[in-house]
Each structure stands twice: as C-alpha cells, then as structure tokens.
Amino acid sequence: MSPLKLVSKKSKTGDTVIEVNGVSIGDNQLVIMAGPCAVESREQIMEVADILKAKGANVMRGGAFKPRTSPYDFQGLAEKGLQILAEASERTGMPIVTEVLDARDIEMVANYAHILQVGSRNMQNFSLLKDLGKVENPILLKRGLSATIHEWLSAAEYIMSAGNPNVIFCERGIRTFENHTRNTLDLSAVLAIKELSHLPVIVDPSHATGKWEMVIPLSRAAVAVGADGLLVEVHPDPANALCDGAQSLNPESFGKLMNEVEFIASAVGKSMVI
Ligand code: PEP
Ligand code: MN
Numbered sequence: 001m002s003p004l005k006l007v008s009k010k011s012k013t014g015d016t017v018i019e020v021n022g023v024s025i026g027d028n029q030l031v032i033m034a035g036p037c038a039v040e041s042r043e044q045i046m047e048v049a050d051i052l053k054a055k056g057a058n059v060m061r062g063g064a065f066k067p068r069t070s071p072y073d074f075q076g077l078a079e080k081g082l083q084i085l086a087e088a089s090e091r092t093g094m095p096i097v098t099e100v101l102d103a104r105d106i107e108m109v110a111n112y113a114h115i116l117q118v119g120s121r122n123m124q125n126f127s128l129l130k131d132l133g134k135v136e137n138p139i140l141l142k143r144g145l146s147a148t149i150h151e152w153l154s155a156a157e158y159i160m161s162a163g164n165p166n167v168i169f170c171e172r173g174i175r176t177f178e179n180h181t182r183n184t185l186d187l188s189a190v191l192a193i194k195e196l197s198h199l200p201v202i203v204d205p206s207h208a209t210g211k212w213e214m215v216i217p218l219s220r221a222a223v224a225v226g227a228d229g230l231l232v233e234v235h236p237d238p239a240n241a242l243c244d245g246a247q248s249l250n251p252e253s254f255g256k257l258m259n260e261v262e263f264i265a266s267a268v269g270k271s272m273v274i
Contacts, residue, residue, distance in 0.1 A: 003154065003157065004153055004154065004157055004196070004197075005157065005161070006157060006160040006161060006165070007153050007154075007156045007157045007160055007167075007196075007197050007198075007199065008153075008196065008197060008198075009195070009196055009197055009198050011198070012198045014198065015027075015198045015199075015200070016165070016166070016198050016199050016200065017200075018138045018166045018168060018200060020059070020095045020114050020115060020138055021093070021094075021095040021114055022093075023058045023059060023095060023273075025138070025168055025200045025202075025228055025229060026168075026199070026200030026228050028269060028270050028271060029058075029270065029271055029272070029273055030223060030227075030228070030229055030230075030261065030265045030270040030271070030272050031058045031059060031202065031228060031229030031230075032056065032057045032058050032059070032229060032230055032232070032258065032261075032272070033057070033058065033059040033060070033061050033097055033202070033229060033230065033231045033232070034052050034057040034059075034060065034061060034230075034231075034232045034233075034234045034254060035048060035049075035052060035057075035060045035061035035062045035233070035234060036048060036061075036062050036233060036234065036235045036236075036241065036248065037062075037063055037066070037233050037235070037241065037242075037243045037244035037248065038062065038063045038064075038066050038074060038076055038077075038081075038241075038242055038243050038244075039062045039063065039064050039076065039077050039081035039082075039084050039085060040074075040077075040241075040242050041084075042084050042087070044235075044236060045062060045084045045085065045087075045088050046087075046088060046091070047236045048234060048235065048236050048251075049088035049091060049092050049094070050091075050092070051234075051236065051251045051254070052092070052094065052234060052254070053092040053093075053094060055251070055254055055255050055258050056258050056272065056273075057094060057234075057254075058094065058229075058273060059094055059095050059096070059097055059114075059115065060085070060088060060089065060092070060094040060095070060096055060097070061096075061097045061098065061117075061231060061233075062081070062084075062085050062088075062096070062098060063076055063081070063098060063099050063243075064076050064077055064078055064079070064080075064081030064082045064085065064098055064099075064109075065078060065081075065098075065099055065100065065101040065102070065105065065109075066099075066101075066243060067099070067101055067119050067121050067122070068243070073243065074242040074243055079108060081098075082098065082108065082109060082111075082112035082113065083112065085098060085112060085113060086112040086113075089114070095114035095115065096112070096113040096114050096115070097113065097114065097115035097116075097117055097140055097231075098112075098113045098115075098116070098117060099116075099117040099118070099119050100116045100117065100118070100128075100132070101119065101122065102128075103125075103127060103128045103131045106131055106132065106135060110135050110136075110137050113137070114137060114138075115137060115138045115139070115140050115168070116132060116135065116137050116138075116139050116140070117139075117140040117142065117170075118132065118139060118140065118141050118142060118155075119142055120142045120143060120144050120145050120172060120207075121144075121145065123141065123142060123143065123144035123147055123151075123152065123155050124144055124147070124151065124155060126158055129155055129158035129159050129162070130158055130159075130162045131162075132159050132162070132164060133158065133159045133160065133161065133162020133163045133164045134162060134163055134164070135164060136164075137164075137166075138164075138166035138167070138168060139159055139164060139166065139167050139168070140168045140170050140202075140231075141155060141156055141159070141167050141168065141169055141170065142170045142172050142204070143169070143170065143171050143172055143173075143174065143186075143189065145174065145175050145183075146174060146175045147174070149189060149192045149193070149196070152169065152189075153193075153196060153197060156169065156197070156199060167199050168199065168200045168201070168202060168228075169193050169197075169199060169200065169201040169202070170201070170202050170203070170204055170231055171185070171186060171187070171189040171190060171193075171201065171202075171203050171204065171208070171227075172203075172204040172207040172208055172231075173185045173186070173204075173207055173208030173209065174186055181208070181209045181210055181211060181214070182207065182208070182209055182210025182211075182247070183207065183208050183209070183210070184208070185203070185205060185208035185209060185218055187203070187218075187221060187222060187225050189201070190203065190222065190225050190226055190227050191225065191226065194226060200228040200229070201227060201228055202227055202228055202229035202230060202231055203218075203219070203222035203227045203229075203230055203231070204230070204231040204232070205218035205219050205222060205230070205232065206231070206232050206233040206244070206247040206248065206249075207233075207244075207247065209247065210244075210246060210247045211246065211247060212238065212246065212247050212248055212249050212250075212253065215232055215233075215247065215249055215253075215257065216249075216253065216256060216257045216260055219232065219257055219260070219261050220260055220261060220264045223261050223264040223265050223268065223270070224264050224267070224268060226268065230261070232249060232254070232257065233247055233248040233249065234248060234249045234250075234251065234254045235248040235249075235250065236250070236251060237250075238250055258272075
C-alpha cells in the first residue's frame with residue numbers, strides 16, 4: 001500500500017477542485033487570498049475587507065490565534081477576532097481563511113471561518129491533523145519550516161485518511177542557510193506537488209520573504225510556475241501593524257499586485273474573478 005494512498009496523483013483521475021462559497025480552488029481560476037497577518041480590531045478588518053473586496057480578492061485572511069516566537073508578542077484576539085472576521089465575510093461575501101492553532105479550538109474556528117489553516121509550526125502536529133480530518137471545512141496546509149515534499153504530502157495524507165478530502169497546500173518558504181530573506185521560497189515545490197498530487201497548491205510570498213518589496217515579483221513568478229493561487233498579507237497601515245508589517249502590502253501595492261498577476265495569469269491560461 002502506498003503511503004500516499006489518497007494524496008497521490010495516481011489515486012484519482014483529474015485534479016481536485018475545492019469549492020468554497022462560490023470560489024473554486026484548483027481549476028483554471030487563480031485564487032487570491034489576502035488580508036492582514038492578525039485581526040487587530042474591528043475597524044482595521046472592516047477597512048481592509050472593503051479594500052480587498054474592491055480590488056478583487058477572492059478569500060480574506062487574518063489570524064485570530066497567532067503562533068508567535070515570543071510569548072510576550074501579540075497572540076491574537078481569539079474568539080473576538082473570529083467574530084470580526086465573520087462580520088467581514090457577511091459584509092463582503094468573501095470566505096475566510098484563518099489559522100487553528102490548537103485542536104481544542106477546531107469547533108469554534110470552524111463555526112466562524114470557511115477554510116482552516118494549519119500553520120507551518122503545526123504541519124507535523126499529527127493529532128491536530130487527524131482531528132481536522134473530521135471537519136467539513138477545507139484545510140489550508142502550510143509547508144513546515146523544514147519539511148521535505150514527502151513529509152508535507154504525508155501530513156496531507158493524515159487529514160485525508162481521517163476523512164477530509166479537501167486539502168490545499170501552501171508553500172510559504174523553508175529554512176535554509178540564507179538569512180537575507182525570512183525564509184527561502186521554493187517555487188519548485190509547486191511543480192513537485194503538481195507532479196505528485198491531485199490537490200491544489202498556492203504560494204505565500206509574504207512569509208517566504210519577510211519583505212513586502214519582494215511580494216509582487218514573487219507573486220508573478222508563482223503564478224507563472226502554475227500555482228493555483230496566492231496568500232498575501234495586506235494591512236491598511238503596515239508601519240503600525242501588530243505583526244508582520246515589514247512583509248505586508250499596503251492597499252495601493254495590493255492593487256498593483258492584482259494588475260500584475262492578472263497579466264501573468266492570462267499568459268498561463270488562468271482567469272481571475274475580479
Ligand atoms: C500566517 O499565515 O499568519 C502564519 C503564521 O504563517 P506560517 O505558519 O506560514 O508562518
Ligand atoms: Mn504573518
């Protein structure tokens with residue numbers, strides 16, 4: 001029995017297309033997921049939600065539970081943050097993707113959000129993965145900080161074998177010797193996933209680089225290489241963000257990103273629903 005019984009491309013004819021609130025992930029639509037690193041306040045989220053919607057984002061992101069290196073850093077607004085995201089979704093029609101940090105919170109997060117994110121630091125939290133196999137929501141599975149492609153595929157197999165067929169891979173950079181960027185973006189991972197699995201794969205150039213200036217060019221590259229979508233951090237006021245301001249696009253840059261990736265998307269046969 002192959003250890004990638006369900007994740008492998010050989011297990012299924014055709015690629016998996018995941019439908020969330022009218023957004024198709026994994027077909028010829030390029031899906032743009034965008035929003036701040038963290039939910040900071042109702043005002044911040046409503047402001048950015050309206051901007052994202054107007055500029056054509058398909059899915060809104062924002063963390064209510066934040067995995068921070070230091071326990072003294074902002075940890076997120078927890079359920080209050082989820083309520084704010086749900087209100088933004090009602091207001092704009094955009095589905096929400098947000099991280100579930102702890103298996104004890106799955107039910108609560110699933111009550112408010114559409115797509116549940118497994119962060120890099122939890123990619124091999126096998127008990128969390130098994131529990132996420134029991135929910136109906138699609139799972140956005142970020143690549144572990146130092147995970148090989150096989151380990152990443154195996155993490156998806158945990159979710160699928162527990163009963164949830166809807167997994168989206170997200171390449172977000174890996175740890176290498178290089179420290180000019182926060183991580184090293186592995187765009188070949190998109191090709192590896194496409195070769196080995198039927199599941200969709202998107203790219204997060206924000207966490208991959210830690211530098212907003214690199215986000216638009218690497219978004220173009222990710223689309224050119226065949227990613228099914230992008231996950232980008234956008235903040236109404238990056239200089240005052242409570243986390244990840246340095247890698248966050250401001251609204252104007254996000255508009256620029258949308259225009260530039262649309263051009264590349266059409267060159268590779270993908271459409272954008274704006
Ligand atoms: C995030 O998307 O907010 C996040 C914490 O990402 P990662 O798990 O990739 O570090
Ligand atoms: Mn972040």
